Amino acid sequence: MKTGKEYVGSLRERKIEVYLFGEKVENPVDHPIIRPSINSVAVTYETANDPKYEALATATSHLTGEKVNRFNHIHQNTHDLVKKVKLLRLLGQKTGVCFQRCVGMDSLNALSSVTFEMDQKLGTTYHERFNEYLKYVQTEDLMCCGAMTDPKGDRSLKPSQQADPDLYLRIVEQKNGGIVVTGSKVHQTGAVNSHEVIVMPTRTMRKEDKEYAVSFAIPSDTEGLIYIYGRQSCDLRKLEESKIDLGNAKYSGQEAMIIFNKVFVPWENVFMAGEYEFAWPLVNRFSAYHRQSYGGCKSGVGDVLIGAAATIAEYNGVAGASHIRDKIVEMNHLNETLYACGLACSSEGQKTLSGTYLVDILLSNICKLNVTRFPYEIVRLAEDIAGGLLVTLPSEKDFRNPEIGKYVNKYLKGTEKIPTEARIRILRLIENISMGLGAIGYQIESMHGAGSPQAQKIMIERSVNIESKKKFARILAGILEEE
């Protein structure tokens, strides 16, 4: 397994084409906007090398029998599923942001069972290919970007009905050695920090959308790939010398769009090419895993925000006020509910035909739908506790200024024993998570990552057995005889 340092070093070897603020980035690894997001991924490597977390952060490969980073592991039982959630919570606590590596993990696991079932039904040989690829990923300890979401254009139209046929990524040519694809994937978490890009379709496909039913993996610096970095709230603060105003100076998340410009993919890396009836199972399983993930990582970030709120309450001298205590209990209550849902869909996981364990699909959707709601209320409560200073604080430069720094220091002091700087720092962290760089991961990603709330509602409707519930009711009401 790679160390954190080795991971960062390995990123330098790629020839990756990245654009940011309208300019090509020569050295993404050391770019101040990008680096904090690399640091977050690095923690997934460091933790796996920390003996304290060995049981949580590593696993034994079912293919090679070797110890691998859990992020590249295929779940072999419900304990693996539960440990995943606990690992993600831990990493959320350590970074306070999205550490970007779950998407790849969830893609690998989804492909693991779906390729098996495709082969069973269609006589293809995707599963073996996939296992070869997986061995490579596990052995090299690679960071994979899971690329699912297409731009989608007009959402009321299917892929093949769009004015521009590229608005969903598609096979534009089949060659002897492989396929050629064109299109784009958007909202690509951690894409620029990845070794590999694993592409999957984004929705149910029908026969007429056959060319869009495509899944494959390629190195992130494959020719024809262009990454355009997404800009985020407060990103420019990373360019400042003073770091306090960032709130969380070391870590951040990352979102990018990837352009696929006639990209060639060799057959050994192709896991679906036209088998449209398996597009939905792949989407569905990936989504289920990823909706589970959020019960872990988001409750970890929630812990940070709760801790920050409790700290500022202490610094303000109000930690004992009953309404403050009640709000912190409520934040914890909501946060633990997310975690409980993440655990429940894991411990109720089931073995699929390939042997890979899948989470309980209904409960993972329940988990995610709560994730689209509770972090918002937790943020609201944190902002309530933080006080108005959260958004009226002068900059660190003012605090350091020889003329006026003394006033900032004097007047922004809270309780006597706490230095003003500590109070400023904790407020900036709350700002980061509630409306700055951290808010992208904690709020909007909570809303839309792994599918928007309506997608979860649809899955809940499909997954519950409403007929059995109607039967319970009709029996008790005396309309139906009990069997």
Place this chain on the structure above:
Amino acid sequence: MKTGKEYVGSLRERKIEVYLFGEKVENPVDHPIIRPSINSVAVTYETANDPKYEALATATSHLTGEKVNRFNHIHQNTHDLVKKVKLLRLLGQKTGVCFQRCVGMDSLNALSSVTFEMDQKLGTTYHERFNEYLKYVQTEDLMCCGAMTDPKGDRSLKPSQQADPDLYLRIVEQKNGGIVVTGSKVHQTGAVNSHEVIVMPTRTMRKEDKEYAVSFAIPSDTEGLIYIYGRQSCDLRKLEESKIDLGNAKYSGQEAMIIFNKVFVPWENVFMAGEYEFAWPLVNRFSAYHRQSYGGCKSGVGDVLIGAAATIAEYNGVAGASHIRDKIVEMNHLNETLYACGLACSSEGQKTLSGTYLVDILLSNICKLNVTRFPYEIVRLAEDIAGGLLVTLPSEKDFRNPEIGKYVNKYLKGTEKIPTEARIRILRLIENISMGLGAIGYQIESMHGAGSPQAQKIMIERSVNIESKKKFARILAGILEEE
């Protein structure tokens, strides 16, 4: 194990003193107000005898190695804890009410570990006594009432400070053969349907409240015990000949207050007598188990209500309306969140010193706090879907009346294929759960059973590790160095 019939028969053998509507009830088993609540308990016996549910509803005694009803089983691992939740959901679905047997189950499990730890610390021999008692309960397959809540009088005062010293149950005399107790226990779920009453203290006790730190078990028809039946919304409908208006004609819950009038308890049945420092652990563990229970039974009753709402929507011809579908998804979402919390606190359970498994205390409190909220919203949505007819329906007698029955039949018809009677029946079931007899269990018990919401908030505050969260925040904010 007893069959349902044997259970009902065994109740007749007791000489139990019950008052209802100001009158002594000679034959509680056949009293129309009481009987439906006995039917609900009987289902816990029937299910255990149903081969289909053997794995869920029975277990192997860790004392005798015999198959026992799960309600009398001591949890030996997290699977037992998970199965408990699933069993309770099943029974909620089958009865639509509180089936009353969890209180005893949770009392037995709490006593199992606490008596062990008392003995370890104090050199007492309560655990052995308890195990003897447990064997008896398991072998005879008894229904136990768990009696915890004292009347409490003025809640701002401690037991020994009350104007009337009996407002908490207490030892009034110690004899050679045992103790004599006086007091009352209120909100006694299923008390009149029990073979045994297991008494526990209701709160933390201090030295000055020593006489109140008392736990024991006695047969429910012990001399000196008086049961006063609690009256409930719509209880008088049970006395009517027509049964449709009941909504759920077969099943109901039961609440009673028990008066302890100088009741003698032999030493072999005493599990605590003055060891005040163990009052809180006993309360705490019982509460944790019972807060877990609600993640099962209440989601089962929730299934019934969801099924009833889906049925009436169909009968009204609006099942396909998007706002109706959305509301049913929301009801399911809330209901499954309760279940997920019940599962999570179970699968995260831990072994105690005695070997008995205890649920995760934080998560079981999270579960219960959600239970104090979501059933109310589920009811609100059910009432929304049901329509105003829910409370303007004429009585069954009007429907049967030769003069006007035809009008009721004609004008209260919904979609063409569904008989009016079916529509009336399903509306009455919704009425039952939302404001009638079922509402006691589904709403107010959800609020106050196993402790009122503020009790859960206090436990959440105590159980979360707020200092570690503050540390995560201070590290990320740069106030504290990472270790």
Place this chain on the structure above:
Amino acid sequence: MKTGKEYVGSLRERKIEVYLFGEKVENPVDHPIIRPSINSVAVTYETANDPKYEALATATSHLTGEKVNRFNHIHQNTHDLVKKVKLLRLLGQKTGVCFQRCVGMDSLNALSSVTFEMDQKLGTTYHERFNEYLKYVQTEDLMCCGAMTDPKGDRSLKPSQQADPDLYLRIVEQKNGGIVVTGSKVHQTGAVNSHEVIVMPTRTMRKEDKEYAVSFAIPSDTEGLIYIYGRQSCDLRKLEESKIDLGNAKYSGQEAMIIFNKVFVPWENVFMAGEYEFAWPLVNRFSAYHRQSYGGCKSGVGDVLIGAAATIAEYNGVAGASHIRDKIVEMNHLNETLYACGLACSSEGQKTLSGTYLVDILLSNICKLNVTRFPYEIVRLAEDIAGGLLVTLPSEKDFRNPEIGKYVNKYLKGTEKIPTEARIRILRLIENISMGLGAIGYQIESMHGAGSPQAQKIMIERSVNIESKKKFARILAGILEEE
């Protein structure tokens, strides 16, 4: 204006055909199930005769210049609209239930402006007829039942598409002297306590539904009318001798269904007969007024429940606990929000062509949509504060029983100075409003009265100027030039 006594007396003169529990009621006025609902209406008469409330409860007729009961007044300005809300809040506080007279008030006001506009457009003479009728109602100080809701059958079908054409009330014959109608109106609040029944259509009508576009007024004992009394949660308690268990012994609401069996209506009482394009305006205006009403009456009942919760907190010795105080603040907050919405739609009322003032339609729908939510949360909080005794209390008969009454008295005592009976009484009042007789008015009527929530959502969608909002956004985003 009639006194309360005169009102009750006048009811005896009617030959009204009422069925209750499958039997014809000879003397509805003195029937113990019905009488409390008459008492509530009587308060609307008594208040108008109380000099203290003259400004609120009476008004000057714009037709006769005489002082009339405000319930029969046509709003002449926004002050009238505001006073209506304040009067309804007062009556809610005095009765704790639905006092049933707003439906008539809102029907009269809606007809006042719609008949005027019909005449203007179609050259009919409905407005004059209506004014003659109004003078009669004002002079005789009559209680009018506003009858709008048809049974509706299969909700996915229009009136003329139903399997049974009578599922919406319709004109079955036109005669020289008037029309003959057949059908039913359901959810008829206060119908049995009325002198007059004012019928209106229940929805938009199209040409093919012409015969269903009908509005008229008739005495409540007109031949062919049959009233079937709706049964309600806990109604049988009214038949008991002991009155404490009722919670609110003096007052209740009332719902009935009315059968119209070939009922003849003379032309002078007909206000619409086939003018289908005015069905919707009439429904819309009535609904707007009635949605306003709820901002008054429901906040009045809310006051009672808040007062009851504060009282039981005091009796339990916990009035000073911070979480209790917080909950009572929250109950007040929600309750006052309803009131604020009621006031706002009134003070923003506008003059219609007839001179009658109409509430702001958007804001009255906002008011009502909040009413479908907040009373439920207020009830939930009241149940939280009340404690479990709310549903485990023995009956009054047990309390009065010579054998066991002493135990009830001893053990259900709260703080020392408050008699147990007072504690029982206040708990029964909370039970009444949260799940007993009062819950019908405070909860389900809040949900469905004046239209179910979806009806308000549709009106909100129609009433807001979404295009202007999109314009504000596009201008600020730089997509559109500011004009």
Place this chain on the structure above:
Amino acid sequence: MKTGKEYVGSLRERKIEVYLFGEKVENPVDHPIIRPSINSVAVTYETANDPKYEALATATSHLTGEKVNRFNHIHQNTHDLVKKVKLLRLLGQKTGVCFQRCVGMDSLNALSSVTFEMDQKLGTTYHERFNEYLKYVQTEDLMCCGAMTDPKGDRSLKPSQQADPDLYLRIVEQKNGGIVVTGSKVHQTGAVNSHEVIVMPTRTMRKEDKEYAVSFAIPSDTEGLIYIYGRQSCDLRKLEESKIDLGNAKYSGQEAMIIFNKVFVPWENVFMAGEYEFAWPLVNRFSAYHRQSYGGCKSGVGDVLIGAAATIAEYNGVAGASHIRDKIVEMNHLNETLYACGLACSSEGQKTLSGTYLVDILLSNICKLNVTRFPYEIVRLAEDIAGGLLVTLPSEKDFRNPEIGKYVNKYLKGTEKIPTEARIRILRLIENISMGLGAIGYQIESMHGAGSPQAQKIMIERSVNIESKKKFARILAGILEEE
């Protein structure tokens, strides 16, 4: 009255000491960070000069009889109060941000009645002084900053108990010609854009805090005043050339802290100097007015966000989806509830002794408490509708880049007819309000401006007549006789 241009010009004449990012700002008026906030204030001048808005945006001075900008008007009746709310909503719609001028308006109105009552009770002459000052403000059409919030230090300590006595602003010296004050005011909305600073105490004062009970007005460039500009989410985007990424390029809010360094105030500008018993009335009235304000301005900004959400739904091709329509209805519902509360506390306003009209204090607190909640849910719904692109969008510079701009343009297109740029612009506007510069005003100011939620809860507890509610309940429960 000044025009917008004249206002901006007049700001240049001040010699104001402003610090921003650690540097002294020589020309605040043209500083790209500051200017958008000046533009927002300018709209309050422009609107008053627009004949279309004359009735709303201007009023007749009760002192001079001249037409004045409504922001400098003293409310003479409830119509003035209602018009204020409507004006603020209009300006919120036009700017999408906080336009900063209400604080001064609310300060002037609060001082108007409180100085009158001080004089009545204490025989002082503050009211005359104040009226002279008001005439000057009205005639010159000045922008006033209302300075209330002190830094407060340790919130568990009173002003005179703080380790640093300056943590609340105080009189440090009394001279012949006036007073000398030292301290700071934080969260000063629009301070740098003001001509005048009106200082008020921030809380109840007792005798020992006498020197802190001080109110006065001074020109914003008085010697000894230093302004330190607060930094805000995404502020650096204002420094970029490309303006699309700002979302709202023209307008923003402004927060600053003001340092008072031994500032001399002549007696004619002093409105309170030690009359500690009037500190609370002044705070209370200012707060009541300011809590009313939010019912107007925040619903105006809400309109912009709703419009933006409806626009992006259209651009994405999902405007007709039932769940999208439902969310937009919900956003409107919440937004109009805020407005309704603003209107209600206005139309229920009362005349004070001085003749100045004061809002209904209970209802203005209800209004504000809703404002601390609903904008957060409106934002959550807007983010739901917007989709993940909200936070993954590349920068405008990428869009303009000759190499990759074409890809951004191609792949971020929504429905066919809408240019990609329009879609980007509307998403940036939503980002602005939900987490960027606009979020400060729409969310955190909604939470803490005019007092944090707990302050409103305390006022609601004090303002409701809980005893009368308890009486209603006890009468209906039969505990108390009706009078």
